[in-house]
Amino acid sequence: xNKADASAMRVLxxxxxxxxxxxxxxxxxxxxxxxxxAHTPDEALARANDWAPTHAVLxxxxxxxxxxxxLITPLIEAAPxxxxxxxxxxxxxxxxxxxxxxxxxxxxxxxxxAPAVIAALGDDGADTPVESPEQRMSLKRLExxxxxxxxxxxxxxISEAARSLGLHRRTLQRKLDKRPxxx
Numbered sequence: 777x778n779k780a781d782a783s784a785m786r787v788l789x790x791x792x793x794x795x796x797x798x799x800x801x802x803x804x805x806x807x808x809x810x811x812x813x814a815h816t817p818d819e820a821l822a823r824a825n826d827w828a829p830t831h832a833v834l835x836x837x838x839x840x841x842x843x844x845x846x847l848i849t850p851l852i853e854a855a856p857x858x859x860x861x862x863x864x865x866x867x868x869x870x871x872x873x874x875x876x877x878x879x880x881x882x883x884x885x886x887x888x889x890a891p892a893v894i895a896a897l898g899d900d901g902a903d904t905p906v907e908s909p910e911q912r913m914s915l916k917r918l919e920x921x922x923x924x925x926x927x928x929x930x931x932x933x934i935s936e937a938a939r940s941l942g943l944h945r946r947t948l949q950r951k952l953d954k955r956p957x958x959x
Contacts, residue, residue, distance in 0.1 A: 784830070785809045785897060786809075786810045786830045787804060787809050787810065787830070787831045787833060788814060788829040789804075789813045789814070789832075790815075790820040790832060790834045790847070791835035791838075791863070792835065792839045792840070793835070793924070796924070797813050801813050803889070804890055804894065806890075807890060807894060816838070817838060817842040817847050820832075820834075820847060821851065824854035828855050829855055830857070831861065831897050834848065834860055834880075835863050835864065836864035836865075844862060845878060848879050849878050849879060852879050859881045860875075860882075861880065861883065862883045863893075864886060865886040865887075871883075882897070884896055886921065886925075923937070923948070923951060923952070926940050926941055
């Protein structure tokens, strides 16, 4: 995808994880895409209506009553021609099939980096690209993503997350005090 193609894309990032969304938005913005973010289903639908994005990257698990799958059709209705790519940390064949049946054109499993998202957005429905060695995330970034996922699974309880990770609570707190590793 060339720079002209990227600048024509208006991408709506929909994810309840504000830290992840902000980091991905900055990374995609540096690569020439126009980005808007939403963290709730209502906010996503309002942005789709008002902003008219060309593409959306939608998290499957929004930690609310509405699944990301249930949001695909209303988003496409709100912004006709919208190309939705589902992004999830809980990938499965069943959710992939369900997402595609509802109108999604792509499906990415977390952890993911900006080049992989751009490649998926530029695919226009082709298979998700195979990750090349230079696109792989660093070990530090993978660790940070895993810690965030485990912490979310334990509703932010650092002691429980530390036990689950096999870390001392203070060690986990030190790791959490650090900023997220860049994409």
